[in-house]
Amino acid sequence: MTVTGQEIADYVDRVRGALADLPPAVRDELTEDLPEHLAEVAAETDGTLVDRLGAPEAYAAELRAAAGAEAGARSAFLSRRLDAARARAGTQLRALDTQLGPLLGQPSVSEFLRPLRPAWWLLRGWLAALVISVILGGAPGLLPRLDGSVFAGLVLLAGTVLASVWLGRRSAGLRGWRRQAVQIGTAALLLFSFAALVTVDQRASTDRFGSYQEISTDRRYDMIQDVFVYDEQGRLVTNARLFDQNGVPIRLGWPTCPDGTGVVPPPRYVYPYCPEQAPFAPPVPSPATPAPPAPGTVTPTGSAPAPSGSAPAPSASTSASPTATVGPAPSAEPTTTR
Amino acid sequence: MDTTQLLKGVLDLAVLAVLKDEDGYGYDILRRLREAGLEEVGDASVYGTLRRLFAAGLLTTYVVPSEAGPHRKYYALNAAGRDQLARSGKTWRSFATTMNALLDDRGMAA
Structure with a gap:
């Protein structure tokens, strides 16, 4: 053997260089086995590779033509x-x-499925009726409806089932584009009806909770996590309690303040739960600030309602909409949130 | 008429045909083609054709280690390759018959 591995590697490199305009994947695919192949050639014959095979560039051109890999032929x-x-x-x-x-x-599985084909035709007819009724604006349900009429829906159902069975008995003889049209149509039908059935299923499983949702509280206050009360001077009131006109405590948010330690402190039913998270001013440093009996402003947080006006700190003149009394003694007069 | 032009169209068929009865490695296949009379066929053409037929799923490969020389990559027809060979063979025979008849009709010597 007169050809060295180095000569083969050089030859392969030059062939790959001549194919550099091809997409890398195609070029790798073409030259993947070239070193082994050239080693075979070298083992069978005398003389250098260039003597045997011609210039690497010519080899690359012939290879390109034979493999049908033109530059744009990816x-x-x-x-x-x-x-x-x-x-x-x-x-x-x-x-x-x-x-x-x-x-x-x-x-085989297909032998098992063959007798089931009429059942599939019936199912396909039913799915087609469902999809038609949804396309014509009906709500997705298990029975097709036309303009809300179950009878018209049943007529439609009978029509689609008959059409599906007719198609099923003839589709075995279909060839070419007709066959493709049936296949594509069936795939689209399955996709549509799957989506429709998912909708039906979702409605069926959420209906159970419908009555529960109707009596749920005003959704505006669902997002509230904490309540901050400010007095006339814009100072944060701590340990405030809220009551409605019947003296029932108003419970908003989650009555605890998780700190970073992961330890959940016992619930406290005084606002704010987390004085450190006050939106406008730090808590008043004085030890105990008994809430003044004068009406103050309740500013719920969570849904982040900005206080009306552009003042950074709320005051009595720019009171936000949900007002309530602040103080130990509930009064019968003020507006309440429940 | 330049036979290399003709060869381009039928090299696939020729390569499939020489692999019909016996698997072969690249240089071996080239030698079989040349022994069969296709002397102008180039090494790169055969190698490129093998890569293409393999990529098209008509051939399988396996490597046979050799003590003396380099390992050899053998190519073999699979079912799809045999199928393709049968179909292309029929096409070629019918085409050749048509061409022969065309030339015969005009009194051309074989």
Whole structure:
């Protein structure tokens, strides 16, 4: 053997260089085995590779032509690979068909499915009626309706079922684009009806809680986590209690203030729960500020309602809409939030 | 008429045909083609054709280690390749028959 590995590597490099305009994947695909192949050639003949095979650039041009890989031919090359993958998938599917057949007591799965085809035709007719009724503006349900009429829906159902059975009995003889049209139509039908059935299922499973939702509290206050009360001077009132006109404590938010330690302190039913998170001013440093009996301003947080006006600190003159009395003694007069 | 032009169209068929009865490695396949009379076929054409047929799923490969020389990559027809060979063979025979008849009709010597 007169050809060295180095000579082969150089030759391969020059061939790859001449194919540099091809997409890298195609070029790698083409030259993947080239070193081994050239080693075979070198082992069989005397003389240098260039003597045997010509210049690497000419070799590359011939290779390119033979492999059908023109510079812009990536898609053709890929589509061939796609065809190959499809052929392989088909073979595997057929193997699986016969392998899984015994599980169903038949030589193959397709033998098991063949007698079930009329059942599929009926199902397809029903799905088609559902999809038609949804497309015509009906609400998704298990029975098709036309303009809310169940009778018209049943007529439609009978029509689509008959059409589906008719199509099923004839589709075996269809070829070419007709066959493709049936396949594409069936796929679209399955997709649509799956979406429709998911909607039906969601409605069926949420209806149970419908009555519960109706008596739920005003949603505006669902988002409230804490309540901050400010007095006339804009100072934060701590340990405030809220009551409605019947003297029932108003409970908003979650009566605890989780600190970073992960330890949840016991619940306290005084506002604010977390004085450190006051939106406008730090808590008053003085030890105990008994809430003045004068009406103050309640500023719920959580849904972040900005106080009316542009003043950074709320005052009595710019009171926000939900007003309530602040103080130990409830009065019967003020507006309440419940 | 330049036979390399003709060869381009039928090299696939020729390569599939020489692999019909016996698997072969690259240089071996080239030698079989040349022994069969296709002397103008180039090494790069055969190698490129093998890569393309392999990518198209018509061939399988396996490596045979060799003590003396380099390892050899053998190519073999799979079911799809045999199928393709049968179909292309029919196409070629019918095409050749048509061409022969065309030339015969005009009194051209074989």
